[in-house]
Amino acid sequence: MLSIGIVGLPNVGKSTLFNAITESAKAQAGNYPFCTIEPNMGVVEVPDKRLYRIAELEKSRKVTPTFIEFVDIAGLVRNASKGEGLGNQFLAHIREVDAIAMVLRCFEDPDVVHVEGTVDPVRDAQIIDLELIAKDLETVSKRIEKIEKMARLGDKKAKEELEKLLYLRNILENIEPVRKHKELPVEISEYARKTLFLLTIKPVLYVANVDEEGLLGNSYVDNVIKYAKQEGAPVVVICAKLEAELVSIPQEERKELLSAYGLEEPGLNKFVREGYALLNLITFFTAGEKETRAWTVIKGTKAPQAAGKIHSDFEKGFIAAEVINYEDYTKIGSISKAKELGLVRLEGKDYEIKDGDIVYFRFNV
């Protein structure tokens, strides 16, 4: 399962947000098909109204959503890369996640101390990036040291790798996170991601943590939005405190509290969906009387590989996929009816699964 690490300076609301996530995960525990979860990990349902709508229309006896994992990464402080606070340890945890949610404090509260003395979310984001950059520089420099000699002696492979390393070092020395670098050659980005596991190449989602009044926006949020725009990164505005409150009250009362703030759904839902999109994930469905279920694949996945998510036999013996997209489906309201009307397409092995596809795989083994 792909995972998102929650990072941020102390006292910005990370734990509050993470607790809201795990509380809502607990409430969904019945749905969760796996068992033990580590304390700093929370696995939550990806909220998707389409799933429940399909299940209702198909009169499914069981509904199974898809999940995403969040990891609470505590301990990031200024100079952590130099050993401050929990030091280097947390950086190793960031290495293991697929994307980063950077929680930025966008609320004022004299009772909550800010480690930097003032509220300034953009500065905070830059401090975090600085730590990640320092760690990446260390990674790159170590590797350079290791292969430099071989490259100098004429080893072709080492030479090629050294070139990539020098390219990356140059970016990092300019205090630029690798993900922000424009026109990064594909082979260097692949190398940074898959061989070096650099931290600053991971996609980032900015979480502007506001107080209740800030839900309609405030100047801190405006600054975060402007800042995120430079790199085309998404921003989610959330009031972690309100989210924590929401998960602590009965389901029936939540709607009322939400509408008191002019919200249609918990900010957590948006956060989870944005995280999912950040990871380049899409959802397809299988549907029937027995079960309607959501499945996750990376954008661009072809039908046989999507089938393989369900069962390896489905991929091996793949013949074709019967497909109708959710948008078309809801106009008809029944798969069998859509079939009668000839609206279910038959797709072959080169078909790329689209978000919202309802699929029935034909296979033989």
Ligand code: GDP
């Ligand atoms: P962490 O150190 O980043 O994990 O921060 P915490 O989640 O422990 O939050 C630090 C303090 O800020 C706690 O006292 C929270 O109750 C408070 N806090 C978190 N979110 C909000 C918010 O949206 N508004 C206000 N006023 N306080 C908040």
